[in-house]
Structure formats: C-alpha cells, structure tokens
Amino acid sequence: MKNLTADVVVIGGGSTGAGVVRDVAMRGFRAVLVERADLGQGTTGRFHGLLHSGGRYVVSDPESATECAEENAILKRVQADAIENTGGLFVTTPYDSEEYADGYVEACRATGVPVEEISVAEAIRREPRLHPETKRAFAVEDGTIDGWKLVWGAARSAQAYGATILTYHRVTEIAHGDGQVQAVVAHDERTGNDVRIECAFVLNCGGAWAGKIAQMAECHGVDVVPGAGIMVAMNHRLSQSVINRCVYPADGDILVPAHPVCIIGTTDQRVDSPDDIAIPRDQVQQMLDSGEAMIPGFRHARAIHAWAGARPLVRDSRVSADDTRHMKRGMNVIDHLERDGVKGLLTIAGGKLTTYRLMAERIVDQMCEQMGEQRPCRTAEEAVPGSESGKMYTLSRRLAEVEKKTPGSQQIICECELVTRAKLEQAMNGLQEFSLDDVRRQVRLGMGSCQGGFCASRAAGIAHETGHADTTKANELLRKFMENRWIGLWPILYGAQVRQCALDNWIYEGTLDIEHLPGEEDSVAEEEVVVR
Template structure:
C-alpha cells in the first residue's frame, strides 16, 4: 500500500498543473491517469492560447482570466508556446453591429486590440478573403497541449510529485464520511494499486462526472464534442477568428507546419466520443470559406475530435454554457476530503490548478504560497549542451527537439553520444545519420533515433502512440506511413520492447493515425491513403493484422 497526502485523478493540463502546484508547496501528492500523456481533452483541441477576445461579450469573467493566463504562460512555458498574435476578421456574412459591443468587452477585460485596414491585413496574410470588411489585431497565440502536460509533469517530479499513467481509479474509499484512499488498476498489468490519502482532487475533465459518481456524488458535467481539421501546410501565420458570436468553425490556428480549423460543438453522453465524421468535415470547410476562399483546395492531413468538460449546473449546453470553471468542496455534500475542479479552458489550466490547490492547502493548513506563475516549467537549455547536440542532431531542428524534450535533453544527448562512439568505425551509416548511430526516423517532424529511444525507455511508455505524443513522430505529412516501420525496426534492433509485438505495435499505431484520415478520403487524399495501405497490407503482408485492429 502506498501512502500520500493528496491523490489527483486526471492527467490532463489541469491535473498535472495541480500535481505541480501541490508538489511545489511541499504537499506529497500522486496523480493517476487512465491513459497516456495528454490522453483526453488537453491533446484534442485546436492549440489556441486564448486572448479572451472570443468571450468578452457573453462570458467576460472567462475573458479576463484568459488574457491574464495567456501572458503568464508565455513567460513560464516558452517551450510550449508560439507567440503568433491573432486577427479578428469581419466578413460580409457577419453582423457589423457586433463590433462595438465586442470592442467594449475587450476594453473592459483589459485586452489590447488594434484595428488595421483590410489592405494591411492582406499584406500580412495574403490567403485571406479579399472582401473582408474589418480586421483587429489581438494577443492570441498557439500552445502545444502535449508538451504543456509533459513539462508540468517534469516540473512536478522535480519537486517530488509522482504521476502514474495507465492507472484507472476503480474505487474512492471512505471512512466515517471522509476520503481515506483510492484503488486503481494498472491497465498494462492488471494489478491493483492501493493508495491511502487524506484528500482526493477530481480533475478528470470530461470523465469528472464519472469520478464523482464513483464517490456517490453528482456533478453537472456535460461532455461537449468538437471536431477539427488539420491541413497539410501553414497557410496563415496568425490565428484567424471570425468576428461574430462564438460559433462552429470560426477559428484557424497555425500549429508548427500545419493549420487547424475548428471547432464544432455537440453534446454527447460519452467523454470518449472522439471519432470525427465526414458531414462534420464538409460543414467545417463550408463555414471556413468566408475567411479563406480556397480552403476546399487545401490538402487535409486528418480530422480529429475531442470532448470539452462543460460545467452545466443550470442546464445550459454547447455554446450557451460558460467556459468558466468551478472548484467544488464536496464536504457540503457529505464527503469530507473530496474536491472537484469542473469546466474551464486549457488556457486557464494554471489558474484552475492554483485555485483547487489553495482549497486543499487551506484544509491541510499549509500556508506556502503558490509560485507556479513565476517559475518556468522547464529551464532554458544550457548552450554548452546545445553545442554538443548540434554535432549529433539536425541543426535546423535543434531548438524544436530541445523544446520537446525539456528535462530529457541531456539524457537523449548521452544516448546519441554513446551511439556515435559505437558506430564510429562502421561504414553502414544512413544518409540521414547525424554523427553516426542517430538516424532521422521521421523527416516530417525531424525526430531522430536517440529521441525515440529515450522516450521508449521511459517506464510510462508502452506504445508508438506514447512516443508520438512526446516526440510528434508520425504527426507530419506521411502520418506514420514511413516512420512507424523505421521506429519499430530500430527499437527491435536496440532491444527496447514495447507492450505489443513489433507488427502489432505498428498496426495499432497506423490504425490510430488512419482513423483521422477516413472522414477526409476523397481525391488525391484517397489515392495517397490507398498507396499507404498497399505498402503495409501488400508488400509487408499485414493486411490481416490491420483488418483485425480495425475491427
């Protein structure tokens, strides 16, 4: 039996942020997550770091929180944020009467907005529709949700926090009206883990209603499903928003080398309802056309979906539900030591974690103040370490790799250096082998073997998908068609086993990637998909294995 003071349930941004805050204040804590890193909502959104402008008219409190947290995250999470700015654009299909109340809302929330002419906007973003009416510059930015969760975990672990992935909570134990522990099952081994604790924090996002019910409590959580489209190239350098009341398909977000269009809003009764559909994709394209007239001609990389954990105590749903968050102490419901955090947005995750940690610390009589807004998630890499890495990794991807790896940069470099020494006298170096023994496995995202090997050796890594979420392996143009085979073969060669057999690991990875392609299979996309399928189903004789995975 393990013992700790606080158990946090849910390993998304809010849960990991809470683990970090508790650990920095000296409170012993363990986090339990049923999936891998950023398993739920924190990895299934458009990557927008909100300025708050989207909410200034109907949800001013959320707008104020967004702009404050936007500026904080730019400071503490530099490796996770790309500062792009954004445009709010009035098209001929939007109501011009909405502009004035929107501007007043921005001013009241403290959000700096500057109007520019359509001609100026078109010089900066030439792919925009030529008939746009008005354009306003706003402090929107982009954030990598996978990396944000990972870096919060790294920070928490530096202060003694412990995170267990693939551990699903099965029971919240109670004694005399108070929480006394939890039981979780290791989904990889089937073994049960008993943890004694004084407080349980329910930060399970769209699953938080189910966690509350496990403790005999009720929570007004409505999972709200949103579908998004990933385009193959970055046709805008800024976040582009429609200037109208929040609606479907009104935001384009540049993200690395791609652009994401989102999102829809549809209530669902399943927090894991994450399969996009063809009608949703075609509808998003139609809605996006007033901003980018050529949007139907852009190559689509994939579609994906996620669920928002909307807190709906008044019965509101969808766009009418507030994006604000609530901390609920369930002592008032008869269960002492149970605290839930509901609602909110990824942009405000740190504030949400601070508020729920404040509540826990008051209960525990801990007076250490919160420091999460001041201390960086990850320290800037040592220039000397980067200079060593430049000899073994592609230089133009060096900063990307350092941002991805965070605390694991030195460890990865050591793996590459050992491999370089071992292969010094061999002549079988690949054309993309940097420094010897460190071939480039994924050209789309510039991921080398040493990085894959470092992540694969982490005890919480069980699959190629786990590696993907930390390295972006397979998230580029080929969607894993080539790098999946290279990665599995390299791991086998280096004696690093995954949870499943090599062929099974590859099939599972490809099926997860191809799930996002099925709703967009037309034209050239369909032809490319058939080519990819033939590579694995025909040449490698994996047709039966892939069919089994598909079913």
C-alpha cells in the same frame, strides 16, 4: 496489492491534473497523479492548439476573457517552450455583419484583453491568403500551444518536487469512511496489478469524466456536460497567425497554425459519453466551408486528419441542457464536504487549457484552506523544466537543430515533423512499456502529411533494434499505431487524401501485409474516442 502513501492524490492526467499535481508538489505535499491512459490523451490532446488571448469571449463570457488574457501572459513566461507566439487576428469576413465588430474594441478593453484595430491592408500584408473582401481586422495576442509538451512540462516539474506520476492506472475505488476520504485504488492496465494509495485528500481533475469519478465516493449529481467538438488538420500552414472570425462564438470560426500544419475548428454539441464521439461527414464539410470564408481556396488544401474532443462543461441552468455552445467556459470547484458530507474531496471542471494553471491554483488554494494550511502558490513565477530560457517555440527550431549537427549525423525518421532518430530514441528511453502513440505524443511522430505512412515502420524497427520490443511486440506496435492513425482518416477520404491513403495502404497491406504479421491476438486500437 501494492500500497503507497501520499498526502494528496490527483485523478486525471490532462492539463488540469498535471497543473494541479505540480502546484501540490511545489507547496510541499506528497502527491501522486493517477491517469487511466497516457498523459494528455483525453481532452487536452484533442483540441485545436489555441492559446487564447481572451478575444473570443469578451462578449459571450467576460470573466473567462479576463482569465485567458492574464494566463496567456503567465504561460508565455513559465511554459515558453510549449508556445509559439503567432499572434492572432479577428476578422470580419464578407459573410459577417459588422455589428459585432462595432463594439469589439470596447469589449476587449473592458475585460483587459489587449487589442488593436488594424487596416484591412495591413491584415492582408500579414496574412496574404485572407479573403480580399475582408471588412475589418483586429490584432490580438493569441498564440498556439503544444498540449502534450505543456502537460509533460508540468508533470516533470511535479516529479522534480517529488511527485509520483502513474499513467495507465485506472481508478476503481475512492475509499472513504466516517465522512472522510481514506484511499484511492487503481488498476494498472499494463501489468494487471492493483495499487492502493492511502491519502488524506483527493482532487478530482477528470474533466469530462469527473462526474463518474465523483460517483466512486458516492457523490452523485456532479453535472459535467461533455461538449463535443470536431477539428480537421490541413496538410500545411495556410496562415502564420491564428485567424478568428469576428462574430459571436460559433462553429468553425478559428484557424490555428500548429507546427507544420493548420487546424480548423470547431463544432460544439452535447454527447452522452466523452468516449464515444461521432465525426459526421457533414460537420467535416462545415469546417471546410468555414475555412473557405476566411481563406479562399481553403478547400484546395489536403485534409490529413480529423478528430474530436469533449469539453468538460458545467451544467448551466440558464441554457438548455443540450446547448453546450452557450454554456459558460469558466471553472467551477465543487466542495464535496459542503455538498455531500465527504471530507477530503474536491472536483474541478470547466475552464480552458489556457487557464489550466489558474484552475490548479484555485482548487489547491481551497484544499489548503480546508486543511488549515497556509502554503502560497508559486506556479506563476517558476518556469517548468525546458522553459527556463524564456524562449518560445518557433516553426524553424527543429530544422535549425538538425542543421547545427554534422551533415549526415542526424538520421531523419519522420520527415514531416523532422523527428530525428536521436529524439525518437530519447523518447523511447524515457518511457517504460510504451506504444508508438505514447511516443507520438512526445515527439509528434506520424502527425504530418503522410500520417505515419513512411515513418511508422521505421519507428517500429528502431524499437526492435534498440531492444525495447521483440519481433512480435514490434509488429503489434506498428499495427496499433496505423490503426489509430486510420481512425482519423475515414471521415476525410476525398480528393488528394484518397491518393495518399491508397499509397499508405499499398505500403502496409500490399507490401508488408500488416494484418498478417506475427503479433498479439485481438489487436485493439488505443484511441479513447470511437469514430462512428
């Protein structure tokens, strides 16, 4: 067994864990982050991409609204490279009562959320596809955020301060004795080896899995409720700004422009396991109907992918255990010394991706207090690597980068997302043993209209050509990647998408005979969420 030593072990490689390890490392502690899969592969990589202005929660959860408004401004400074400053609109559609809108501005001002009521004519000028019978419109400071870029930015910042990031390491034990955490044991899913990390403190940032992680230290009853939501990506941007229905938070009331596509979401239902979430076809239809209410003709666009994620909600005694829609979105830090008599273990759950930096500050502050240390948080002042210029992402950025080069010098591997060969190779070189899904999370390979139909085989060929994979491995990379892309296609096989899937099937089954290419036996898709 390999042995490491650290002051702090952070469990969980989503946005919260990445933010926590960055904060810990910046305060001068020796830190190790342990994640069972790739960074951002859980809830963080399975959301609609919204950087909240706070406008959604001004009535339902005022404290969360204020936190979102404050963190929105901070993230636009310190993680500009991961954010597109689209702005947002809250609109009262012809199908919505104006009662909620009547008190909306006052609620925003009470919570510190910047807002301006604009005329319907101005709203339609900004967003010509809006329903022409829209009744009222409010402009807010929503944006969109690339969850993977955010997570990797925080992780690289942590590494620059000396932190160690261990992906594909599944925690199997939190060793403790005499009421004190002593070590974390993790299994390397790729090599089969184990590693023991001696430490004085463990910060449990496992999100929807936090309860199971706490049980490894014999801390039971951490009631984190997985609130599952589905999202559907459409094949192009039907709006240039975030559009929200001006109603009490409900299903399918947010439309988010994300890179070259847009995302409609989301539902909210309790599930037993965050690893097993269904995407029922009736919920897909519900999302499409909701999009139609905001953007007439929404259904005529092509749905290209459906997925689900699980919010890590803290059990709220004021509402039913199954009513995840009305559970508070605020963060909660659990002190296991006070609660379970185990020193050196804190769990955090709840919160939003928008407030991930604040969540990290809160739990690390509490850790420092328990350790008797006075080390201030600096994450709100220092930009992560890649965001030092303060320039936010724009949709045209990748095209501009390609056009700056000598014509013909930039081979385009993924036309949908404008992934060049240079960017693809850079991502592969920066990873150790990888899957094409790991590469996808770095550069968005195969996430556009064809869902890997044209670029996946090219990427597998480049992995082989550059020496990252032999023939057998390259075949397996391709097969697994396409399996995972198809998981998100089964729930939306209708209309034009059927023709696209038929074309992809002809390419990979009819021409390449992908199922019979020489490769590793018993190929298993990597996706953590199973679609039934």
